Amino acid sequence: MSEQEIVTDVVIIGAGPVGLFAVFELGLLDIKCHLIDILDKPGGQCAELYPEKPIYDIPAFPEISGQELTDNLLKQAEPFGPTYHYNRMVNELEKQDKGDYLVKTDAGETFRCKVVVIAAGGGSFQPKRPPVPNIEDYENTSVFYAVRKMDDFRDHDIVIVGGGDSALDWTLNLAPLAKSLTLVHRRDSFRAHTDSVNKMRALVEEGKINFELGQIASLEGENGQISAVNIKNADGEKSLPATRLMPFFGLTMKLGPVANWGLNLHENLIEVDTEKFATSEEGIFAIGDINYYPGKLKLILSGFHEAALMAQAAKKIIHPDEKVVFQYTTSSTKLQKKLGVK
Amino acid sequence: MHIYVTDHNGKEHELEALEGWRVMEVIRDWGLPIKAECGGACACATCHVFVDPDWQDKLHAASDEEEDMLDMVPDVEDNSRLSCQILMSEELDGLKVSLAPSAKPDAEVA
Ligand SMILES: Cc1cc2nc3c(=O)[nH]c(=O)nc-3n(C[C@H](O)[C@H](O)[C@H](O)COP(=O)(O)OP(=O)(O)OC[C@H]3O[C@@H](n4cnc5c(N)ncnc54)[C@H](O)[C@@H]3O)c2cc1C
Numbered sequence: 001m002s003e004q005e006i007v008t009d010v011v012i013i014g015a016g017p018v019g020l021f022a023v024f025e026l027g028l029l030d031i032k033c034h035l036i037d038i039l040d041k042p043g044g045q046c047a048e049l050y051p052e053k054p055i056y057d058i059p060a061f062p063e064i065s066g067q068e069l070t071d072n073l074l075k076q077a078e079p080f081g082p083t084y085h086y087n088r089m090v091n092e093l094e095k096q097d098k099g100d101y102l103v104k105t106d107a108g109e110t111f112r113c114k115v116v117v118i119a120a121g122g123g124s125f126q127p128k129r130p131p132v133p134n135i136e137d138y139e140n141t142s143v144f145y146a147v148r149k150m151d152d153f154r155d156h157d158i159v160i161v162g163g164g165d166s167a168l169d170w171t172l173n174l175a176p177l178a179k180s181l182t183l184v185h186r187r188d189s190f191r192a193h194t195d196s197v198n199k200m201r202a203l204v205e206e207g208k209i210n211f212e213l214g215q216i217a218s219l220e221g222e223n224g225q226i227s228a229v230n231i232k233n234a235d236g237e238k239s240l241p242a243t244r245l246m247p248f249f250g251l252t253m254k255l256g257p258v259a260n261w262g263l264n265l266h267e268n269l270i271e272v273d274t275e276k277f278a279t280s281e282e283g284i285f286a287i288g289d290i291n292y293y294p295g296k297l298k299l300i301l302s303g304f305h306e307a308a309l310m311a312q313a314a315k316k317i318i319h320p321d322e323k324v325v326f327q328y329t330t331s332s333t334k335l336q337k338k339l340g341v342k
Numbered sequence: 343m344h345i346y347v348t349d350h351n352g353k354e355h356e357l358e359a360l361e362g363w364r365v366m367e368v369i370r371d372w373g374l375p376i377k378a379e380c381g382g383a384c385a386c387a388t389c390h391v392f393v394d395p396d397w398q399d400k401l402h403a404a405s406d407e408e409e410d411m412l413d414m415v416p417d418v419e420d421n422s423r424l425s426c427q428i429l430m431s432e433e434l435d436g437l438k439v440s441l442a443p444s445a446k447p448d449a450e451v452a
């Protein structure tokens with residue numbers, strides 16, 4: 001896939017709270033950002049793991065939920081017009097001559113920038129893999145955790161496992177084009193929206209799809225192509241003919257490609273200094289939960305502080321000839337103009 | 343008060359537990375490997391344990407919230423529970439559980 005390069009000052013890897021606040025701090029210094037996250041939404045752990053839970057240790061907010069914090073950070077970053085790219089993983093980071101970096105995603109884009117900010121938190125959120133023997137041999141050829149192209153499922157014997165919205169939505173979407181479709185779930189009760197569940201039950205009644213109670217026990221197939229999914233339930237084992245399998249057990253954090261970028265690591269965390277939060281590579285910074293330095297606390301508060309100091313150091317790389325004057329947002333007309341204060 | 347936890351290698355550990363603590367916290371604080379990614383928010387299902395059959399009926403039943411989250415456990419069994427949803431009390435002194443594969447800290451993922 002050859003696409004045009006997207007040229008920007010900074011690419012931020014991870015749109016968790018710390019990546020979002022970095023947009024603000026960099027923006028005050030006239031630096032433009034693109035953010036990339038594998039999730040389909042901003043907020044990182046706050047949005048994915050505890051949107052409804054109150055956080056009590058954000059300065060000046062006696063209580064704020066993970067989602068409210070995320071929404072506020074988005075609003076705060078808005079004046080600086082960041083570009084968000086969701087549903088894609090950053091898998092490559094390459095240094096070019098003249099100190100530029102190329103950042104590549106699994107969606108085929110390439111970004112060219114002077115500074116990379118890694119705000120990858122606890123790692124990228126990736127689908128949980130069922131502990132079924134040899135399942136990895138079939139992944140991305142006949143076992144999928146997401147649908148990229150519906151056509152890859154046309155006229156296939158599809159088995160979908162799970163009881164949440166992803167499982168039910170894809171059951172409903174793929175049913176019309178499948179050769180056969182079986183939904184497998186451990187119980188006859190679903191977490192998904194009632195509306196989707198009712199539609200699914202109607203399709204089962206009409207004999208258009210099948211529903212089986214149970215869970216995956218093993219797979220049959222060869223050369224990356226499955227031929228059957230064996231499930232087990234209270235009655236024993238049962239073999240379902242299948243050429244496509246989609247397990248939906250939610251997401252879990254995994255360090256992922258960050259470990260392959262040649263940066264100094266400390267127990268899977270990126271080592272940084274505490275003046276600039278710079279990594280062992282000039283022009284690459286790491287802030288938030290992903291970094292390590294003596295005394296590090298994995299708190300949102302600490303990530304915010306790191307973002308502010310990182311921004312000062314990034315400024316010197318991006319606009320080396322500009323002198324940075326320290327200013328307060330309360331009193332600087334210049335900063336207020338940038339923020340759109342009337 | 344103690345609980346007995348069998349690790350991924352089949353070794354049993356006797357851990358001291360305190361009243362009111364979550365079983366997940368007891369396991370984690372004694373340094374046994376458990377992912378417990380959401381820190382007990384019943385939002386990740388990575389604190390999954392299998393409860394010894396003798397103890398299954400002595401636990402309070404799983405809440406709807408926990409049942410829903412158990413759907414996110416790829417290796418669920420009849421005796422599956424989320425250890426962050428079990429609070430320690432006198433009645434549970436001696437509780438036996440084993441760590442499920444899906445609760446391994448760097449759990450195999452795609
Ligand atoms: C249940 C719970 C309660 C918490 N309570 C508090 C609290 O009360 N106070 C507090 O201060 N902190 C709390 N925390 C911790 C806090 O959530 C984290 O410190 C914070 O989320 C870290 O922010 P971050 O932006 O560094 O990373 P994250 O929030 O982890 O976000 C990182 C993002 O980067 C993405 N990513 C990573 N690698 C890639 C890649 N290669 N390509 C694309 N995307 C990638 C991930 O998908 C993720 O969205 C809590 C955490 C949990 C789980």
Ligand code: FES
Pocket residue numbers: 366378379380381382383384385386387388389411424425426427
């Ligand atoms: S620790 Fe996340 S559900 Fe128990």
